Amino acid sequence: MTKHGSGPALSEILQGLADDDGRERISIGDLLTALADRALAALIFVFACPNVLPTLPGTSAILGAPLVILAAQLAFARKPWLPAFIASRSMARGDFQSLIGKIVPWLRKAERMLRPRGSAWALPPMEYVVGLVCLLLAIVVLLPIPLGNMLPALAISMLALGILERDGVWIVAGLATAAASAVLVSGVIFAALKALLFIMMTF
Numbered sequence: 001m002t003k004h005g006s007g008p009a010l011s012e013i014l015q016g017l018a019d020d021d022g023r024e025r026i027s028i029g030d031l032l033t034a035l036a037d038r039a040l041a042a043l044i045f046v047f048a049c050p051n052v053l054p055t056l057p058g059t060s061a062i063l064g065a066p067l068v069i070l071a072a073q074l075a076f077a078r079k080p081w082l083p084a085f086i087a088s089r090s091m092a093r094g095d096f097q098s099l100i101g102k103i104v105p106w107l108r109k110a111e112r113m114l115r116p117r118g119s120a121w122a123l124p125p126m127e128y129v130v131g132l133v134c135l136l137l138a139i140v141v142l143l144p145i146p147l148g149n150m151l152p153a154l155a156i157s158m159l160a161l162g163i164l165e166r167d168g169v170w171i172v173a174g175l176a177t178a179a180a181s182a183v184l185v186s187g188v189i190f191a192a193l194k195a196l197l198f199i200m201m202t203f
Contacts, residue, residue, distance in 0.1 A: 010035075010042050010164070011107045018093070018100040026096040028066055029087035032080065038164075040080045044070050044134060045160035051141055051153035053102050062089050068138040071156070074131030074163070077124070110161055118168020130159050130171060133178055140185055151181035 008016075017026065017034050035042050047067040066086050073080060091099075120126060137152040158174030161167070 007038070009108075009111050010038065010045070011104045011111060013038070014046070014100050014107070015104055018097045020093075023093050025090040026093055027088060027090035028062070028082060030090075032082060032087060036080075040070060040074050041160040041163035043080055044074060045157050045164065048134075048138070048141070048153045048156035048160060049103050049107070050099055051149050052157060062091065064138070064142040067141065067156070068135065071131060071134040071138045075128055075135050076131070077128060114161055114165040114167045114170060116166040118172070119166045121168030121171040122163050122166040126171075127163060130163055130174075133175065134159055137178055137181065140181070151177065151184055155181050 013034055017030065023030070031046055032043065035046065044067065047063045047070065050063055066082050069082060069086070070080060072078075122130075134156050137156050140152045141149040141156070143149075155174050155177035158170055158177055162170030162174055
């Protein structure tokens with residue numbers, strides 16, 4: 001199965017990189033190179049999706065910064081680029097395989113459902129609006145909010161796949177998920193502040 005024109009599916013590219021036994025480690029730069037001929041949205045999905053799943057400690061710290069930068073590039077119509085100090089970050093290939101093993105089954109299911117429809121939602125200027133939403137959500141993902149990054153990361157993943165395959169239905173669903181995540185995160189922050197004030201007043 002192929003997606004994004006006549007090229008290989010995103011799931012195939014990621015699996016191929018994970019199965020490359022010539023590498024001891026997989027860097028962010030390796031991902032950038034492997035996906036160079038794909039849309040910027042593919043990169044955003046790759047850096048957002050692991051935050052939806054239970055993953056190795058520190059994964060969000062590795063993937064969070066490039067997610068913010070790439071979302072900003074989508075919002076402002078820039079080509080994908082990452083500074084060297086971020087591109088050089090890496091993880092052991094075995095850890096990358098484990099991560100991809102969790103992502104790929106879900107991605108393949110999504111790829112079977114994705115198709116071009118309602119494409120106006122996925123083209124400029126709406127594409128830039130989606131990028132701005134992804135940027136705001138990516139900033140939330142970086143914040144140390146307990147359980148606060150899973151729903152925003154899910155929304156980013158849905159929006160990225162919608163942009164990648166020009167699927168307006170997925171973009172609308174992603175925007176709805178983004179709204180739900182905003183309500184959830186706001187509630188968590190409010191509860192945390194209320195608890196902090198209560199503790200301060202107690203002492």
